[in-house]
Amino acid sequence: MNIEELAPEIQRRVSGYWRGLPVDRFSRPERKFIGEMLLGLLKEPGIYVTDVARSLGEEMKLKKTWERLNRNLRREGLWERLLEVNLLQQARRVRQMRYCVIDVSDIQKSEATQIEGLSLVRDGDKSSRDNPVIGQGFHWLNAVMADKEGVLPVYSELYSMELEERSENWRIVEITKKVGVVHPEVIFVLDRGGDRSKLLDEFINELRHFIIRGAAQRSLGVRRGSSKLYNIQHIANGTKCSLIYKSSRGKTFYVGIRRVYYGEQPLSLVVSRRANGAVSWYLTNLEGSSEQVMETVMGGYGLRWRIEEYHRQIKQDYRLESIRLRKYMAIKNMVTFVALASAFVCRLPENLVVKLVYLAKRLNKNKLKDIPSYPYYMLTAAVSGCLAAAVKQRPIPLWLRRRDFWQYQLALTPP
Helix, strand or coil: CCHHHHHHHHHHHHHHHHHCCCCCCCCHHHHHHHHHHHHHHHHCCCCCHHHHHHHHCCCCCHHHHHHHHHHHHCCCCHHHHHHHHHHHHCHHHHHCCCEEEEEEEEEECCCCCCCCCCEEEECCCCCCCCCCCEEEEEEEEEEEEECCCCEEEEEEEEECCCCCCCCHHHHHHHHHHHHHHHCCCCEEEECHHHCCHHHHHHHHHCCCEEEEECCCCCEEECCCCCCCCEEHHHHHHCCCCCEEEECCCCCEEEEEEEEEEECCEEEEEEEEEECCCCEEEEEECCCCCHHHHHHHHHHHHHCCHHHHHHHHHHHHHCCHHHCCCCCHHHHHHHHHHHHHHHHHHHCCCHHHHHHHHHHCCCCCCCCHHHCCCCCHHHHHHHHHHHHHHCCCCCCCCHHHHCCCCCCCCCCCCCC
């Protein structure tokens, strides 16, 4: 078997996706455009509209294809409708995963001058906790479902604080509402930037399960009904850690737990210590035995690295920070299409994944154990190579396809 033989299967899945979009939410030209963008991004990963237009291989002039794609990319609100419908279409897969990891990243455009909506953004690649570096670009908010088997992107939004008044807190709350409708038992995982009173209040009032890495400035109560508060780091340092937890990466943690109070709301403070003495602490409202809560918190937060890897992979594979669109709405829509292409790759069945990476010669020793825990770098390249290797077959002439069904054809033999 050659890798180009898998192309019809991938093309069939792409066609099934855009044909399955609800007709009451998307017009026929919109659905066709969505299919073209998805197929083009899978065949030629990147955010250049010219490359996407060229990958479609249409008989008309390339400039005409580029103009059509560029015009449709500017449709107002297309990104929001796509994310809502995509979440509902993959609801079954979402409910099979336990954790939803939410994180904010950035897209830097330091040399750009004519892109609409540029604002000052913290550069995550160059900044440290004590030395933030501010650059010009956009905020980028993502949410992925995660478990030990893999990830599934469910939300991706680029936004500018110069053009939009909605806050980051509001956007995170909207994500929890949309995902919570599909998967009521989901556990939301956030880094220390999620330790905000507005988010905690929303999670508690809406009965959302959460795991949030605590910020050092947070103060909590240790006794019900007492108004005296203690610094969370002080509470963590005084917590006994008796449970030994080994992560999937082989690291050893010593974990402890104690009851704390956020106002009148009881929460659990899970504390982990490494062998080198580093201490981390997490707030959660999960219920169960102490051991169950500690195992769940450590396992859930241990999956947070997957969204960091997702950010890195998208920026690398799709060259996201090289985006050259000028209109703000076109940029928002393009980022959403990149997320849809990534989600499509993440949804491919395991048997097809194995065939793709093997036939694309991405395994060093042609062994399944060589597939990494985050396989989507090689899988994106394998899908691209598969679609690029496929060629359009020439149609069979009519005189070869014509058959006479009204006449018997007898196999005569000589006497």
